[in-house]
Amino acid sequence: MSETSVPTPLERFPPARPPLGPRAPTSRGRRTFWALLALAVALTIYVVWPFRAPLFLAAVLAAAFQPLLARTERLLKGRRRLAGALVTLLVFGAIVAPIASILAFAAQEITAGLTWVRDSLGVQSVGDISLSRVPPQAQHAIDRILSTLHLSREQVQTFAGKALDYAQVAGPALLGASVGALASAFIMLAAFFFLLVDGRHLIRLLGRISPLQAAQTEELLQEFANVSSATLVGAALTAVVQAVLATIGFALGHVPRPVFLGIATLVASFVPVIGTALIWIPVTALLVLTGHVTAAIFIGAWCGVLLTAADNVVKPLAMRGKVEMHTGLVFLALLGGITMFGLLGIIAGPLVIAFLLALLRMYERDFADRPTGTA
Numbered sequence: 001m002s003e004t005s006v007p008t009p010l011e012r013f014p015p016a017r018p019p020l021g022p023r024a025p026t027s028r029g030r031r032t033f034w035a036l037l038a039l040a041v042a043l044t045i046y047v048v049w050p051f052r053a054p055l056f057l058a059a060v061l062a063a064a065f066q067p068l069l070a071r072t073e074r075l076l077k078g079r080r081r082l083a084g085a086l087v088t089l090l091v092f093g094a095i096v097a098p099i100a101s102i103l104a105f106a107a108q109e110i111t112a113g114l115t116w117v118r119d120s121l122g123v124q125s126v127g128d129i130s131l132s133r134v135p136p137q138a139q140h141a142i143d144r145i146l147s148t149l150h151l152s153r154e155q156v157q158t159f160a161g162k163a164l165d166y167a168q169v170a171g172p173a174l175l176g177a178s179v180g181a182l183a184s185a186f187i188m189l190a191a192f193f194f195l196l197v198d199g200r201h202l203i204r205l206l207g208r209i210s211p212l213q214a215a216q217t218e219e220l221l222q223e224f225a226n227v228s229s230a231t232l233v234g235a236a237l238t239a240v241v242q243a244v245l246a247t248i249g250f251a252l253g254h255v256p257r258p259v260f261l262g263i264a265t266l267v268a269s270f271v272p273v274i275g276t277a278l279i280w281i282p283v284t285a286l287l288v289l290t291g292h293v294t295a296a297i298f299i300g301a302w303c304g305v306l307l308t309a310a311d312n313v314v315k316p317l318a319m320r321g322k323v324e325m326h327t328g329l330v331f332l333a334l335l336g337g338i339t340m341f342g343l344l345g346i347i348a349g350p351l352v353i354a355f356l357l358a359l360l361r362m363y364e365r366d367f368a369d370r371p372t373g374t375a
Helices: 027-064 066-075 080-121 136-148 153-168 170-176 178-209 214-252 258-268 277-289 293-319 327-367
Strands: none
Touching: 027 066, 027 178, 027 214, 027 327, 066 080, 066 178, 080 178, 178 214, 214 258, 214 277, 214 293, 214 327, 258 277, 277 293
């Protein structure tokens, strides 16, 4: 008697039909796809969000250094990765290494500079403003100001003592925070290298999946590159020129700690509206209060003229021909960008406004309904 074979569970199902080719997605399939895509995008943003600042800066630098990469690649006969490595080393040497050195040096200079401020105010012991070396006429002026503000000298003493004690530890705290800055710099350099060398593949992908025409996508990406490089170069050059001019002025005016004040000017130059006046106006006032009127006049004239001229000359020259934006919009973009994004808003603010303007120009040129002419 022959044994009857028992079909396996898989054999009980009918054979699969051959594939019929791609099917049109159903409405349910579309909803599922968009839900999964939204989830993937949200999770990706969640993963990279802690590194948003170095990644954004890496994208800006990669866009700005593309011309240099192309020239270096031609010199190296098409070896793109080697060219990218050399450009990355250049960025490290020209940007990251000096910033790290400045931070280390600034920690010492800030401590010494704050000590000088304390000595100049005559509150070496975080103590008594009445025992300071301020001239009598300045003492009367201070008393009138305090009376107008309804403040007592004791309240000012208490506030000054707490503020100076807190500021005195800012230098070591800044040095301790340099570890995090170095980690961010490493992430930025790594992302910069890959975006510099392989960013073209990402651009091609955007061109394929974008619903816009290839020329329109290219226009938006070119606008990003132009605004990023122009804003970055303009802000950096302006800050360096203003810091150098301020340091020279402080040295010529025999102001103590000119390098410390120059570093402070470099940082203050990124502050909108007030800018470097955040440093040189208090220095001028302090010189007047301590009886150095001639030096105060010189510093006020030097910084008020040269630093303002540098801001109005260097930045427009760097951005000329690359950013089509009204001065008022630039001001609004800088202010709003810094408010929303911090220091990176110097680049992000103008970038957002420039992106909007590029879309409006594109709409006017390619999408707006044209009136039909009459014969």
